[in-house]
Amino acid sequence: MAVSNTTKALKDIMRIDAGINGDAQYIEQITWMLFLKAFDYKEQEWELIENENEYEPVIPSEYRWSTWADDSEGITGVALLSHVDKMFIALRNLDSSMDIKEETKKRKWLIRNVMEGVNNFMKSGTLLRQVVNKINADIDFEEAKHSHLFNGFYGTMLRDLQSAGKAGEFYTPRPITHFIVEMINPKLGEVILDPACGTCGFLESVIEHLESLVKTASDYRILQQTLKGIEKKPLPYLLGVTNLIAHGIDVPDIRLDN
Numbered sequence: 001m002a003v004s005n006t007t008k009a010l011k012d013i014m015r016i017d018a019g020i021n022g023d024a025q026y027i028e029q030i031t032w033m034l035f036l037k038a039f040d041y042k043e044q045e046w047e048l049i050e051n052e053n054e055y056e057p058v059i060p061s062e063y064r065w066s067t068w069a070d071d072s073e074g075i076t077g078v079a080l081l082s083h084v085d086k087m088f089i090a091l092r093n094l095d096s097s098m099d100i101k102e103e104t105k106k107r108k109w110l111i112r113n114v115m116e117g118v119n120n121f122m123k124s125g126t127l128l129r130q131v132v133n134k135i136n137a138d139i140d141f142e143e144a145k146h147s148h149l150f151n152g153f154y155g156t157m158l159r160d161l162q163s164a165g166k167a168g169e170f171y172t173p174r175p176i177t178h179f180i181v182e183m184i185n186p187k188l189g190e191v192i193l194d195p196a197c198g199t200c201g202f203l204e205s206v207i208e209h210l211e212s213l214v215k216t217a218s219d220y221r222i223l224q225q226t227l228k229g230i231e232k233k234p235l236p237y238l239l240g241v242t243n244l245i246a247h248g249i250d251v252p253d254i255r256l257d258n
Contacts, residue, residue: 006138013130019123031238032118033069033135038242039111040065041141042250056104058094059111063087072133080125091115106251114241117234117256141246171198177205188213189222197229197254200240207247224249232258 010030014020020029043064047055061067068075068083075083092115096108122128181202186192188210194202206227214223227249231237237256244252 009134010131013127017122017124017127019121025121027235028118029121031235035114035238035242037065037135038141038245042245056099056101058104058107060090063090069132070136076129077125080128084120088115088120110251114238172201174201177201181205181209188219189226191226191228194229197231197240198236200229200243203227203229204243204247227253229254230257
């Protein structure tokens with residue numbers, strides 16, 4: 001399904017909810033749910049790749065997207081709202097003091113950092129379940145690796161806000177980001193910084209450009225350590241982080257800063 005159709009359907013559901021007051025809130029609501037779905041997708045990969053006995057879980061099992069959100073007939077109504085409220089408290093206070101691996105500490109830091117900046121505005125657990133089910137039906141992060149899902153999402157949201165020109169926000173079309181990256185021809189190991197990264201379209205193009213050179217675990221670590229971005233607006237920042245997670249970057253080095 002086209003991104004514009006998905007965002008329209010989600011907006012149609014959320015505009016009925018008494019807690020959603022305007023486009024900015026509906027965008028934030030969609031964004032944190034996309035992030036948690038993407039992070040759960042990534043955590044399932046880590047469980048398979050890393051030794052099962054050595055893997056340190058990041059999100060408590062009861063708050064992982066696959067636990068509470070994947071089942072279309074799962075919890076709803078007041079029970080769902082209560083669960084989400086508890087989830088926000090738990091994720092904003094993830095404790096990493098007992099974790100052994102540095103990777104786990106970084107992953108938990110990312111969760112805390114993201115969840116501190118977003119809120120659940122919806123007041124109807126029934127409508128929230130409908131939104132969750134729509135996201136699950138329309139968004140596949142395996143497919144997102146090979147598409148420009150997040151640029152499309154935020155582009156559609158910008159049009160909804162009718163603020164692209166007024167706010168000075170313009171998102172570079174993917175053919176142009178690909179062309180520029182090809183002309184620059186970055187090499188694996190070079191530090192690549194996008195100081196106004198938006199939804200990380202340029203960094204996504206860099207990942208695709210270098211993909212054929214990433215052959216070992218060491219190459220993969222080098223790629224992750226050399227991609228960097230800065231974005232001053234919270235919503236494109238969160239979509240950018242989610243985008244890079246979907247494209248294989250464990251803990252994106254993206255700063256919410258100006």
